[in-house]
Amino acid sequence: MAPIPPLDPISDPRASHKTADLNGRKYHYLLAEPQGVDVAVGTIFLIHGWPDISMGWRYQMPYFAALGxxxxxxxxxxxGSTEAPPVPPNSIHLYGFKQASDDIAELARQLGAKSIILGGHDWGGMVVWRCALWHPTLISHVFSVCSPYVPPTETLVTTEQLVKGPMPQFGYQLHLASGEVEKRITSKNDIRQLLSGIYNSAGPNGERVFSPQKGILFENLPLIRPTRLLSTKEMDYYVDQYATNGLHGSFNWYRTREANWKDELELANRKTIDMPSLFIQANRDTVLLPSMAAGMGKFMPQLSRGEVDATHWALWETAQEVNETVKDWLQKCGVLGSSKSSL
Known part of the structure; x- marks a missing residue:
């Protein structure tokens, strides 16, 4: 299939902005209806990560809609435009994988989808693997870009232990969880520079704003040039979305490790993901390294693998390759070409 232009963030006839009450919280979501078919092939849910929003799937949504x-x-x-309840006084579990999985299931129910294909990137990749464990009868197929599957553990392993041990590149998570970044990055200009820097841009002498080991390098923020991964219109939309509620809500995801562990103790004996699964590795990701995905197959009997020559932002840098990898996998799974609808 020829490349399809990405969604326009403000107004695009191929997708609509919707809201839903999911388990007591207001969510915003994008909806793209199938194109060129009388009956939809099925329903795909796409889950973003940080620092991203639903529009992070702007290259994928029209592509999959064109497939039916x-x-x-x-x-x-x-x-984005989903609620961002402050913690405290609210529970940090609101930002956990269990809550996200239950909210996905509730949105699927409201949309009348008895079975869905579920895809994720970054935090969204972690969410979809967990959702496959929490709601196995809902998820028919699951895929993740960049984020490998890590099974639940009986013993809590803290972020501090990971950073001091096998994953020093997770040091940035401690910085984002500390509260310092959300207190210092508050204006729209600050947010624009932060996002540009994380989206692979740099200063005139190669200065970076993001260090996997250290976190945010505030001294370099004023030097960061506009990113090439987003248009000016797209970046304006992202900045407005992040400025609406500030960074606190999105950073709560980095404070949930113990909460997720507590939620998942009942999954200790359900570590296997049985449905057809796909993992797409970004070979130049500096945080989610290829070595982290080596043992996934032990817990995933129907695992397929793909890879793209991209950084963490593979959904944008290598959009066509990512899209075609997912399409080819769905064809091999027998999803595409079938007249049976899962709606």
Whole structure:
């Protein structure tokens, strides 16, 4: 299939902005209806990560809709136009994988989808693997870009232990969880520079704003040039979305490690993901390294793998390759070409 232009963030006839009450919280989501077919092939949910929003799937949504799917992309709790309840006084569990999984299931129910294909990136990748464990009868197929599957553990492993041990590149998570970044990055200009820097831009002498080991390098923020990964219109939309509620909600995702562990103790004996699964590795991701995905197959009997020559932002840098990898996988799984609808 020829490349399809990405969604316009403000107004695009190929997708609509919707809201829903999911388990007591207001969510925003994008909905793209299937194109060129009388009956949808099925429903695909696409789950974003940080620092991203539902519009992060702007290259994928029209592509899958053109294949005949109904495509749904929600803003996660704390992101975009979805609620961002402060913690405290609210529970940090609102930002956990269990809550996100239950909210996805509720949105699918409201949309009348008895079975969905579920895809994710970054935090969204972690969410979709967990959703496959929490709601196995809902998820027919699951895929993740960049984020490998890590099974639930009986013993809590803290972020501090990971950073001091096998994953020093997770040091930035401690910085984002500390509260310092959300207190210092408050204006729209601050947010624009932060996002540009994380979206692979740099200063005139190669200065970076993001260090996997250290976190945000505030001294370099004023030097960061506009990113090439987003148009000016797209970046304006992202900045407005992040400025609406500030960064606190999105950073709560980095404070949930113990809460997720507590929620998942009942999954200790359900670590296997049985449905057809796909993992797409971004070979130049500096945080989610290829080595982290080595043992996934032990817990995923129907695992397929793909890879793209991209950084963490593979959905945009190598959009066509990502899209075609998912399409080829769905064809091999027998999803495409079938007249049977899962709606």
């Amino acid at each position: 799917f109904r495509v749904v992309a929600p803003d996660l709790m704390g992101f």
